[in-house]
Every structure is written in C-alpha cells, then in structure tokens.
Amino acid sequence: MMSHQNLDWAKPTRRERFEPDRGLRQRQLCELMGWDYRQVARTAKQQGMSTHAYVQQQTGWVLRAELYYPPEDRSIE
Numbered sequence: 001m002m003s004h005q006n007l008d009w010a011k012p013t014r015r016e017r018f019e020p021d022r023g024l025r026q027r028q029l030c031e032l033m034g035w036d037y038r039q040v041a042r043t044a045k046q047q048g049m050s051t052h053a054y055v056q057q058q059t060g061w062v063l064r065a066e067l068y069y070p071p072e073d074r075s076i077e
Contacts, residue, residue, distance in 0.1 A: 023067025026055060033059065 030037040044054035061068040
C-alpha cells in the first residue's frame, strides 16, 4: 500500500489550484488565506456582518455571482 508521502508530489499546490479567471468560492478563498472557514463565519456573525461582507472587507477580493476575484483582476468587468 502506498503512503500519503508518496502521493504528495501529485497534489496541486494552493497556487496551482487558484485560477483567478474562474474565481473562488468562499470556502476556497478561506483555504487560500489559511483561515478556518467556521471561525470566519463566527467572527462575521459576532461583528453583525454576513460572511460575504466580512471576507470582502478582510481580503479586498470582489464578490460577483457567488465567486470571489482578486481586486486587480480586470477580466471580470
């Protein structure tokens, strides 16, 4: 049986999984930032914000059609 170590080379890196022209779902963006998605939701709620508004505020990424895009990505306009 193969160990997980032998398969590590085949796993895409965070940057390889990131395709800015396609946007990221909220959970994917949280993973990219190294955030715990559940903690983000709790923090947003504590601040009286939606998770969408909170993530946009913290990252500067723009939400369009349920996907987040980097602020400098002009291909979505």
